[in-house]
Amino acid sequence: MSNSSKKQSWWNNARNRSLFFQVLLVAMLVGFFWFIGSNTLANLEKRGISTGFGFLSLKAGFGILQSLIPFDESNTFGRTFVVGLLNTLLVSALGIIFATIIGFTAGVARLSNNWLIAKLAGIYVEMFRNIPLLLQIFFWYFAVLRALPSPRQSWSTGDIAFLNIRGLYLPEPVLGAHFNLVIWTFVLAIVATLLIRRWARKRQDETGQQFNMWATGLGLIIGLPLLLFFALGAPLSWDIPKLQGFNFQGGMTVIPELTALLVALSVYTGTFIAEVVRSGILSVNSGQTEAASALGLHKSKVLKLVVIPQAMRVIIPQLTSQYLNLVKNSSLATAIGYPDLVAVFAGTTLNQTGQAIEIIAMTMGVYLFISLTISGIMNWYNKKTMLVER
Amino acid sequence: MKKITWALVATVVTLVISAGFAQASTKEEVQKRGVLQCGVSTGLPGFSIADEKGNWAGIDVDVCKAIAAATLGDATKIKYVPLNAKERFTALQSGEIDALVRGTTWTLTRDSSLGLNFTGVNYYDGQGFMVTKKLGVKSALELDGAAVCIQSGTTSELNLADYFKEKKMTYKAVVFDTHDATAAAFDNGRCDVLTSDQSQLYGLRTHLSNPEGAIVLPEVISKEPLGPVVRQGDDAWFNIVKWSLNAMIEAEELGITQANVDEMKANSKNPGVRRLLGLEGIAGKGLGLNDDWAYQIIKQVGNYGEIFERNVGADSPLKIERGLNALWSKGGIMYAPPVR
Numbered sequence: 117m118s119n120s121s122k123k124q125s126w127w128n129n130a131r132n133r134s135l136f137f138q139v140l141l142v143a144m145l146v147g148f149f150w151f152i153g154s155n156t157l158a159n160l161e162k163r164g165i166s167t168g169f170g171f172l173s174l175k176a177g178f179g180i181l182q183s184l185i186p187f188d189e190s191n192t193f194g195r196t197f198v199v200g201l202l203n204t205l206l207v208s209a210l211g212i213i214f215a216t217i218i219g220f221t222a223g224v225a226r227l228s229n230n231w232l233i234a235k236l237a238g239i240y241v242e243m244f245r246n247i248p249l250l251l252q253i254f255f256w257y258f259a260v261l262r263a264l265p266s267p268r269q270s271w272s273t274g275d276i277a278f279l280n281i282r283g284l285y286l287p288e289p290v291l292g293a294h295f296n297l298v299i300w301t302f303v304l305a306i307v308a309t310l311l312i313r314r315w316a317r318k319r320q321d322e323t324g325q326q327f328n329m330w331a332t333g334l335g336l337i338i339g340l341p342l343l344l345f346f347a348l349g350a351p352l353s354w355d356i357p358k359l360q361g362f363n364f365q366g367g368m369t370v371i372p373e374l375t376a377l378l379v380a381l382s383v384y385t386g387t388f389i390a391e392v393v394r395s396g397i398l399s400v401n402s403g404q405t406e407a408a409s410a411l412g413l414h415k416s417k418v419l420k421l422v423v424i425p426q427a428m429r430v431i432i433p434q435l436t437s438q439y440l441n442l443v444k445n446s447s448l449a450t451a452i453g454y455p456d457l458v459a460v461f462a463g464t465t466l467n468q469t470g471q472a473i474e475i476i477a478m479t480m481g482v483y484l485f486i487s488l489t490i491s492g493i494m495n496w497y498n499k500k501t502m503l504v505e506r
Numbered sequence: 507m508k509k510i511t512w513a514l515v516a517t518v519v520t521l522v523i524s525a526g527f528a529q530a531s532t533k534e535e536v537q538k539r540g541v542l543q544c545g546v547s548t549g550l551p552g553f554s555i556a557d558e559k560g561n562w563a564g565i566d567v568d569v570c571k572a573i574a575a576a577t578l579g580d581a582t583k584i585k586y587v588p589l590n591a592k593e594r595f596t597a598l599q600s601g602e603i604d605a606l607v608r609g610t611t612w613t614l615t616r617d618s619s620l621g622l623n624f625t626g627v628n629y630y631d632g633q634g635f636m637v638t639k640k641l642g643v644k645s646a647l648e649l650d651g652a653a654v655c656i657q658s659g660t661t662s663e664l665n666l667a668d669y670f671k672e673k674k675m676t677y678k679a680v681v682f683d684t685h686d687a688t689a690a691a692f693d694n695g696r697c698d699v700l701t702s703d704q705s706q707l708y709g710l711r712t713h714l715s716n717p718e719g720a721i722v723l724p725e726v727i728s729k730e731p732l733g734p735v736v737r738q739g740d741d742a743w744f745n746i747v748k749w750s751l752n753a754m755i756e757a758e759e760l761g762i763t764q765a766n767v768d769e770m771k772a773n774s775k776n777p778g779v780r781r782l783l784g785l786e787g788i789a790g791k792g793l794g795l796n797d798d799w800a801y802q803i804i805k806q807v808g809n810y811g812e813i814f815e816r817n818v819g820a821d822s823p824l825k826i827e828r829g830l831n832a833l834w835s836k837g838g839i840m841y842a843p844p845v846r
Contacts, residue, residue: 163621164738165599178663179679189667262694281695282653361651362641362698372696373680450658453682453691463592463658464681470620472596 200460219389292351396427544570632726
């Protein structure tokens with residue numbers, strides 16, 4: 117054996133061979149990308165097209181409809197990138213929350229024993245899953261919005277909140293002195309509640325004694341900050357929107373573009389999540405439910421302790437793809453004028469600077485990064501809930 | 507739109523891949539191909555819009571036709587490539603189109619940093635505002651706090667910001683991808699104001715559900731010289747596109763029309779007319795075209811005055827006055843260098 121391997125030439129060694137081919141492949145790939153990169157640069161220079169990222173520090177000079185950070189015309193193109201990115205993250209995060217709520221509700225409802233509820237959920241899923249998303253966005257924006265009144269005929273609730281075609285106008289909280297103490301108390305209360313819950317669970321495992329978590333939690337999280345709030349003399353006032361000139365001034369505005377996009381994304385993705393949830397629940401063997409019932413567990417406990425944990429193992433990986441789809445689909449925003457990353461940065465900024473390669477590359481990089489982050493988090497959660505095989 | 511982003515990615519990829527291959531001259535390429543690829547808008551009445559049969563018409567389209575008539579001798583041999591504001595420069599840079607005639611404002615940045623050259627001006631425009639009559643506004647100075655609908659990727663976005671800043675007024679810009687979406691949002695009442703180049707406002711107004719209910723305010727807040735664009739570094743092609751437009755302006759000045767061009771060619775003793783029609787002087791030699799290149803333009807497309815009136819002027823639904831676009835000798839600033 118050792119004799120023959122000594123005789124074997126270096127070239128015929130399987131390990132060396134595979135190493136050689138891998139190195140070759142990497143070298144070819146690097147060479148290919150280098151070729152493309154240097155070619156592009158040479159070509160751009162030959163044609164007199166500006167390159168580089170210097171444009172990010174130039175003055176942008178255009179306005180953006182909605183910005184989570186202070187922004188005006190005198191800010192830079194780099195800041196338009198951040199504004200667009202934050203708007204994309206805002207609609208994606210809200211979309212993920214709403215789509216999950218809608219999806220879980222509809223998914224469970226479709227399995228309901230109540231004929232009407234099950235059929236309604238079925239109709240919802242089949243209808244919204246099978247209409248292209250772009251059309252749904254146009255529907256929510258152009259058709260539904262059109263039904264809203266003009267600013268002067270706004271619908272209002274008690275003259276503090278107003279709804280019209282320009283958006284939803286809400287009172288904005290103006291924080292007074294020491295209000296941050298209330299916020300900190302709230303955060304501390306949540307941490308304390310979590311710690312107490314851990315302790316209560318441990319005690320229940322050891323001694324079987326139960327602890328009324330609900331009352332304690334509510335008291336800590338809601339009662340304590342509220343008490344402090346009044347003790348400080350209620351340091352909070354509201355900036356109420358007022359009709360002035362063309363429209364309402366002051367307060368907070370939820371622009372209709374955001375609402376339309378959010379509704380469309382949540383309703384559309386919700387249908388897919390509903391099916392994912394349904395498949396997850398159905399994947400749990402009915403013997404499990406029967407066994408749990410035989411042990412005398414209450415129906416809600418069966419769902420919470422036996423069915424959902426097992427269903428989650430099926431649900432999570434598919435849910436991840438749906439979240440990723442939602443984030444990527446949010447780029448359709450540009451069709452209805454919601455200022456997301458694609459509309460602001462890969463739209464207006466691209467056109468004002470003309471640097472397509474840099475801007476498209478940055479935009480693609482951002483979507484890649486967001487998607488990888490989401491799947492990273494979901495994979496971590498998946499690992500945590502995975503079946504531990506013994 | 508996602509689709510548009512992909513189109514952009516595709517053109518970027520084309521730019522990357524086409525790198526390194528020697529660029530043949532655009533003129534030879536067009537003549538070999540037998541078809542001019544001309545970038546136009548996705549549909550703007552009076553400038554470039556396709557009818558239900560797919561026939562394109564407009565003052566920009568007629569410039570495309572003039573280039574085709576001069577280069578190929580046939581004004582119909584054109585492949586129109588509809589582009590939105592965002593895609594247009596990338597499409598030209600990557601060679602997807604030979605010339606861009608799409609109401610593009612000539613600015614320093616675009617002329618100097620995009621690898622492009624503007625060849626002239628086929629329409630002098632300026633940015634204006636359109637409001638509904640219901641609003642009761644008579645001047646742009648009363649627009650403080652207004653919501654403004656606007657198309658993305660245009661110089662209008664910057665002018666708007668400059669104007670409101672200078673006048674110490676605030677605004678909310680609602681930005682859309684296409685003319686149609688912008689007009690639809692204005693029509694729905696999402697905005698108080700629609701802003702764009704004045705010529706476009708008249709065109710978009712005809713698409714509103716109630717065109718009579720909207721007025722264009724008198725203020726013109728910017729200079730918008732709109733002209734054809736070509737790639738930088740191909741001087742022969744640059745000259746052809748430049749002189750295709752100049753020939754039409756010169757023809758109007760000399761009184762040569764589509765109708766009388768044959769008669770003029772046969773009988774005219776005017777040396778200016780004879781030079782333009784290729785009977786005397788340098789004719790087509792400098793441009794590397796047939797001697798009758800300008801004759802073909804006038805015969806097949808018409809002179810500048812004719813294309814103006816036909817598309818945006820008195821003979822069109824837009825009814826725009828000549829104004830700045832009249833000849834220099836008639837109170838405007840349309841002026842072609844001498845043909846000699």
